[in-house]
Amino acid sequence: MMRAAGWACVLLVVVSADPETLYKKVGDEVILKPAAASVTGPITTIIWKEGLNIAMEWDGKDIDSYRQFKERGSLNISNGEMTITGLTRGDSGLYTVEINGNAAGSTRLTVISPVPTPxxxxxxxxxxxxxxxxxxxxxxxxxxxxxxxxxxxxxxxxxxxxxxxxxxxxxxxxxxxxxxxxxxxxxxxxxxxxxxTPESSAGGLKISTGLMVFISLLAALLMLVLFHRWKAGMWFFQEESLPWQAGFWSRQGGAPRDAAVSNGTTARREKGETEEETPMA
CATH class of the missing domain: 2.60.40.10 (Immunoglobulins)
Known part of the structure; x- marks a missing residue:
């Protein structure tokens, strides 16, 4: 009687002590283990309880399983571990283990769902x-x-x-x-x-666009300056090279034309002089 009361006190101390809390996801499996150093000799009996109800037990010969643990529970008789597969929220609870008649630890299992994507x-x-x-x-x-x-x-x-x-x-x-x-x-x-806002974020875009426009105009101006230099043979700030000056657009290749005009004028002048020298009949 006193021995039974002693074991009851030991069990009460183990159960009332803060158990290890273990979180697992729905559908996963869990391995419930005896407390470290709780097994000191060969294992002869194992009893796992869910709350006050026996979940699985081994008496040294046969393994007996109860309720959902018949299909989803397994017991390792060499180290006292109990495995539960396909966890559901209904498997949550306090699990205690006795090995060789001695309390060997407890685990509070909490099975929860994964969080959604918020x-x-x-x-x-x-x-x-x-x-x-x-x-x-x-x-x-x-x-x-x-x-x-x-x-x-x-x-x-x-x-x-x-x-x-x-x-x-x-x-x-x-x-x-x-x-x-x-x-x-x-x-x-x-x-x-x-x-x-789009307006504020567009500020940087406007600056970038303005810079690109400026660079494009600058490039076009540079091309125009180079074209002017090639066409006129001098820079645009020289007065003779301005586009509205006479002969600007015909300057290249203009020398032969000037020569032709000059030759024509000379020929007409010589012809006139010859006619003046010819005596009247």
Missing amino acids: SVIKSCDDDTSCVLTCEGNTTGTEPFTYTWHLGAIESPDSSKKQRITKEDSSSMEEFSCVLQNPVSEERSKPISNPFI
């Missing part, structure tokens, strides 16, 4: 402040946490909502949030800063 929803009251909300169906994913990424900065605020202002976020291009629990982590697609 999305960021913005709600702006005016042109100076907005509230960002990290949305996602978190049913069955507890415990989970939120993390906000504001540009390249990770916010210390871990709440579901994040308030931003135009003044404080002027250097931030985009925002995203992360949902995380002990078995999974998902990040939202980033959204653009609502305070950076």
Whole structure:
């Protein structure tokens, strides 16, 4: 009687002590292990309990399984470990083990779903402040946490909502949030800063476009100057080379024409002189 009471006290101490908490994802498997150094000799009996109900036991000959553990449970009689496959949220609970009649540890198993991929929803009251909300169906994913990424900065605020202002976020291009629990982590697609409007972002584009136009005009002007130099044989700032000067556009190849004109004038002059010298009949 006293021996039974002693074992009951030992079991009560083990169960009442803070058990190891173990998180697992729905569909995964878990290996429940006896506490370290709890097994000191050859194993002759093993009893695993889920709460107050026996899940699996070995009496030194046969392994007996109960309820869902008949199909999804297995027992390693060499080290006392129990494996559960295809975990469901219904498998969550406190598991205790006795080896050779002695309490050998406990584990609190919590089976949860993975977090979904969240999305960021913005709600702006005016042109100076907005509230960002990290949305996602978190049913069955507890415990989970939120993390906000504001540009390249990770916010210390871990709440579901994040308030931003135009003044404080002027250097931030985009925002995203992360949902995380002990078995999974998902990040939202980033959204653009609502305070950076197309007009403001187009400022840089306008400067770039203006620079390209300036370079193009400068190149065209340079081509015109070089053409003028080639055509006139001198630079544009020399008075004789101005396009409205007589003979500018016919200067190249103009020498033969001038010669022809000159020859024609001389010929007509000589002809006239000959006619004057011819005596009248």
